[in-house]
Amino acid sequence: MRRKLLNRMKYQIIIIPFLPALGMALFPFILVKTNALKNNYQVILHEKIHLTQQGEMLILPFYIVYLFHYLINLIRFKNHTKAYLNIVFEKEAYAMDKYPDYLQQRRFWAWREFLAPNSSKRF
Ligand SMILES: [Zn+2]
Numbered sequence: 876m877r878r879k880l881l882n883r884m885k886y887q888i889i890i891i892p893f894l895p896a897l898g899m900a901l902f903p904f905i906l907v908k909t910n911a912l913k914n915n916y917q918v919i920l921h922e923k924i925h926l927t928q929q930g931e932m933l934i935l936p937f938y939i940v941y942l943f944h945y946l947i948n949l950i951r952f953k954n955h956t957k958a959y960l961n962i963v964f965e966k967e968a969y970a971m972d973k974y975p976d977y978l979q980q981r982r983f984w985a986w987r988e989f990l991a992p993n994s995s996k997r998f
Contacts, residue, residue: 886926888913900925902934921972928964928986937964963989 887904894908897915900922912918929937941964948958959965966989971977988994 886923888919898922900929902926902929902937916975917972920975920977921968923978924968924971924981925964927978927981928967931983940964963987966994 885903889904889906890908890910890913891899891906892908894906897908897912898918898921899906903926905919905922905926907913907915907918907922932940941962944962944964945958948961949955952958952961960969963986967986970989971981
């Protein structure tokens with residue numbers, strides 16, 4: 876029931892040319908850098924995974940955990956890219972943004988399965 880509710884979640888795509896990334900999820904919006912990216916299924920699915928994560932964590936706690944994970948990873952790896960890619964929410968989104976029906980099958984708080992080191996390689 877809860878999962879169905881999240882998958883029907885409405886979102887709006889906004890184009891932000893100066894965005895520092897191709898896409899970004901800022902609940903309840905998906906921000907993209909160019910108009911063409913609106914039709915990039917992988918980018919949109921990646922951001923929809925983040926919107927789902929944000930919704931199921933009641934939004935603000937998501938950003939706190941996201942930032943906390945990034946800072947811990949930055950201390951651990953001393954490298955921005957590695958720190959970013961190892962944020963648990965990014966691990967789930969990058970691992971699963973190639974599977975069009977992922978959000979229909981995804982379990983509640985599925986990102987927890989990506990907490991283990993090298994967990995993105997399990998799928
Ligand atoms: Zn992401």
